[in-house]
Amino acid sequence: MNDKRACLDINEIFDLFTFSYTIPIEFRDIVKTAINRYAQPYKHSKETLNRMVNKATSPLDTFKYLGTKKEYQFNYSQWKGHLAEWIVCYEYNSIRNNGNVVFTFLNPDSSSKADILHIIKVGERYKYIAGPDIKTGQAAYLINQLEKVWSHEGSIPFYDFYNILSDEKKLTKKHIFKLNQLKENYPQKVILTPNFNSEEILKFSNKFLRRVANQQTGPTASAVKKARQYARDTIPKKREWTAFNYDAHLKYSFEKQQETIRRNAELKAQKLLEEVMKRNRSAPVNKKSKPMEWLAEMGTKIAKSKPVKFVKDHPEIIEPFIVVTGEVLRSALRVSKSSKTSGIEQKDVKSPLTDHVPQSKINEEFTRKSPVKHPVTSYTRKDGTPVRGYLRGKD
Known part of the structure; x- marks a missing residue:
């Protein structure tokens, strides 16, 4: 995986976030194995696995989570948490993946700790690797989830989407003590953070909402309702995840150029x-x-x-x-x-x-020239003083 800088530009990648994506047929069996490997808390039946790997998924699906807890009080945290998975998926396919990584995709099992999965090629065979558990939220929640992932989830990485745990200004002394303790207990573990800064992510999220709602200005509540309605009424065109990987990498390469x-x-x-x-x-x-x-x-x-x-x-x-x-x-x-x-x-x-x-x-x-000589007729000034006619300018 690379650690390069990239730009999260809505104008460049909006189209990628309007399609729905399917797992290529040749990879569905290995994806079934991957899903059950990281399933929580029980393995899935054959019928459930078939349904998962055959289903198309789209960033527009995230708008169903932008429901209301109360009138005019929208659940932004839940929506942004699901959108975060797509942003991280784009990040991996565009700039982090290299070498033998074929593509990275969202885990069809939404209850799994591995929010995204990787398909890699080793020799003539394909293998799966767990992607990170992507977390958003406050410091206390993040540290609690970090402990669970590092102590129980084996090879699943932890991803701090808003880079909270590295900012001591957002941590209490108790948070810092607990975090340092976890790092000492699991010295081989690392906390992954995005290549995008928090301002870029928030800007992208807001513009994505507005773009889907087709409402650049106006009340946020109105934009939310329009975006949810559009997402429900739209049937996105289907593409395979390999196309998402290819286009994401191509857009980043073009941006670098x-x-x-x-x-x-x-x-x-x-x-x-x-x-x-x-x-x-x-x-x-x-x-x-x-x-x-x-x-x-x-x-x-x-x-x-x-x-x-x-x-x-x-x-x-x-x-x-x-x-x-x-x-x-x-x-x-x-x-x-x-x-x-x-x-x-x-x-x-x-x-x-x-x-x-x-x-x-x-x-x-830039040099102002004198006008050609011409007569100026007589007139009366504002204070009532009469002025006789005269010639103005030069020959």
Whole structure:
């Protein structure tokens, strides 16, 4: 398993969370064995196992848990707990899995401690491995569950979804003592945490709810009702879990590619900026600053002053401003054109900032010219003073 950084972007992966997924037929027998291996507290019958492995499951199913305890009081904790399993499943398939892992999927047995399962290939044979017990909640509950998993569940890992147990600010002295005690008793055990931070997870959950409800703004209660209704009425298209694994990994690889393009463009723009500044010694720039930061700094200075006067007083900033802005725009266009996940046709947009403009021409445009000589008719000022007609401007 890898430990790489990833982005939980609703725009990139929303489509993955709208299908329903089935276990490929060739893996169903081994999945039956895996389910009973980690079943709690009893093994399942043959009929129950067949029903489990043949059933399709979807992230939209999580909305049935978003019921109400009281009027307008929705059970977010339960819903987010089930959605967490899908987020972790996406995380494994996109960035954690490597080598001989074929795919990772949600355990069809919702009562099992192993919330997700892995299918791996060893030689010419396939094997199953237990995924983690994914937990959300407060520190006391997490520590209680951690003790149960580490002491009774064998090879099942423990997954702290919101990374609570590593934040001492959220733990009491009693919590810390108990946690340290468990770590001493089980030195080979580890607490798994997500590659995504809590802010990303909460943002994704909220946007997923809103996107399914097709309601970007408005009362949360209304969005919940719409999302639940949509989830009940929708029959998602079926795909196999191998497709989920493939697409999740592909989206992460594409995301890495786009980040590389953006980073290279920024480095190139920085190099161009430094080269321009060498020719304009009167306008030194901090070499550690990034092009976007430099543009923001210049933009702020211009905005706080009289734009025409500022540019006239500082003509040395014009050329680097154009170079850097043009490079940033070109970079944005390249990334936009190469996007494979957008269904919108990208058009070739040409900006005047991307073309070379002589500095003399810009200085001329920023200089206010006197109007051509013309007559001004007589008029009366607001204070009642009459003003005779006169000629204004130059020949």
